[in-house]
Amino acid sequence: MNNSSSALADSSLGAMDGAGAGSAAPAFSPLYQQIKGLILQSLQSGDWKPGESIPSEMDLAARYRVSQGTVRKAIDELAAQHLLVRRQGKGTFVATHAEQHVQYRFLRLMPDLGNLQQEGPAERDIVDCKRLRAPAEIARALALRSGDSVLQVRRILSFAGRPTILEDLWLPGTPFKGLTAERLSGYHGPMYALFETEFGVRMVRAEEKIRAVLPDATQASLLKVGRGTPLLSVERVAFTYNDLPMELRRGLYLTDTHHYRNVLS
Amino acid sequence: MNNSSSALADSSLGAMDGAGAGSAAPAFSPLYQQIKGLILQSLQSGDWKPGESIPSEMDLAARYRVSQGTVRKAIDELAAQHLLVRRQGKGTFVATHAEQHVQYRFLRLMPDLGNLQQEGPAERDIVDCKRLRAPAEIARALALRSGDSVLQVRRILSFAGRPTILEDLWLPGTPFKGLTAERLSGYHGPMYALFETEFGVRMVRAEEKIRAVLPDATQASLLKVGRGTPLLSVERVAFTYNDLPMELRRGLYLTDTHHYRNVLS
DNA sequence: CAGTGGTCTAGACCACTGG
DNA sequence: CAGTGGTCTAGACCACTGC
Secondary structure: OOOOOOOOOOOOOOOOOOOOOOOOOOOOOOHHHHHHHHHHHHHHOOOOOOOOEEOOHHHHHHHHOOOHHHHHHHHHHHHHOOOEEEEOOOEEEEOOOOOHHHOOOOOOEEEOOOOOOOOOOOEEEEEEEEEEEOOHHHHHHOOOOOOOEEEEEEEEEEEOOEEEEEEEEEEEOOOOOOOOHHHHHHOOOOHHHHHHHHHOOOOOEEEEEEEEEOOOHHHHHHHOOOOOOOEEEEEEEEEOOOOOEEEEEEEEEOOOOEEEEEEEO | OOOOOOOOOOOOOOOOOOOOOOOOOOOOOOHHHHHHHHHHHHHHOOOOOOOOEEOOHHHHHHHHOOOHHHHHHHHHHHHHOOOEEEEOOOEEEEOOOOOHHHOOOOOOEEEOOOOOOOOOOOEEEEEEEEEEEOOHHHHHHOOOOOOOEEEEEEEEEEEOOEEEEEEEEEEEOOOOOOOOHHHHHHOOOOHHHHHHHHHOOOOOEEEEEEEEEOOOHHHHHHHOOOOOOOEEEEEEEEEOOOOOEEEEEEEEEOOOOEEEEEEEO
16 A cells, blocks of 8 residues: 555656657647556556555655646546546545446436336346357457457346346457356346456446337347337447447347436536 | 626635524535636626636636635536636637537437538428417426416428437427527527527536337328337436526437437446 | 646645544 | 545746737
């Protein structure tokens, strides 16, 4: 917790960008942005793990040879991106998906009645889980070469005993080596939390494309609805620290008693 | 631009909350939050109008008798909420819907191909526009009494000549007195921009509930699709400064060549 | 060039947490 | 009580805009 000597060489952090090889745009980068980058490195490299606390602001200020205000501004931005969480009086912590009140951070489906996501935790059934060679489309989304090994999972989430979400998801094979259906079924808690603790992969950001569709025969029977029932198709790509895509997920949401909630600001 | 005397009494802004009547929670409120409140008041009251610049940070610091850093932090938060826009070297401006690059700020529908919203500006057709007594459901969403006058508009947006969005929207009658179908049709630009310039109503935030639905006969014919075509139902409530609901909008989106885009972070 | 927002510092003090 | 994040200040200087 109190390793003093910094990973930086002495004071390579001039206020100006230290770009050696002159190029088109000098692209002035403020000190706090550089600090932000250094903190990010420590997060990516696993120096500070999800749920743990990072060194105090004073500590970091000393390490990086800047003022507290500067590391503060860096941390502010990382906290705004939900990479860090500040807790007054306690410290600054690496954000995690494994917390009670932030569970299902990326799930926007809400029951029409009863504001909370708490109509009891969802029941999860793994329908299928296998490794395969990535089809071109999947490979593209995950920034792999087509033919690379990927893990494909199909599961159903039920609320109050009613199948509500049918999800297919694809994970790159290498980072998720060792993930099996048993491992998934045996785990209770958000899937993204398991990714963190078991595979060191933290999902930081995601993009979704939403459409209205009709299910095919298989999908309809799994969700126990007719083929004419309109469903929400939610295609999500989730990213780790470096904007690296690490998951492709295609969900079909039943929206007769639930809705997808979004806030625009 | 340079009115010096402040709207505040002398120095009623102690660092501590000046709550007289003691109650349960003292609820400490930092100075910059109070400044934020004062700025908000000036925005609501129309002192500073959309598109205009507000006084400089130094100016405001002098008015409110605080340091530049404090008004800076207040402005930072308001800028994060998109109520203000900072422009280095020029000043701080009141955000507006009437700008080229932020047009359609609340519209998340994107063409599947061609990243931009620019497949040419949408063609807009007002199908219907009338005043009526608010049904209970509409009244509730707009925080009115049922029976109060509301304006109901139905319109169709087409992209590349193809009807893609069918929208019904309801506005409270009083603030929007004088709004007619002609006024709407004659205006080219975002509807929310017209609300700002003509009625002084600025939409600041919105919440959407999204479902997959099938159209009824009327809706299907207006969108020129079959009754079995699944559509995205997007129900939006838009709010002004005080979290006052000022618009209810129900959209049906055709999502065969477009999708609703969302980013989770 | 003056005026604006943006960065950085150093220091004082406050609020919150936990031992 | 010590340690952490949170607020506030005063002042210096930088980057950007437009005249």
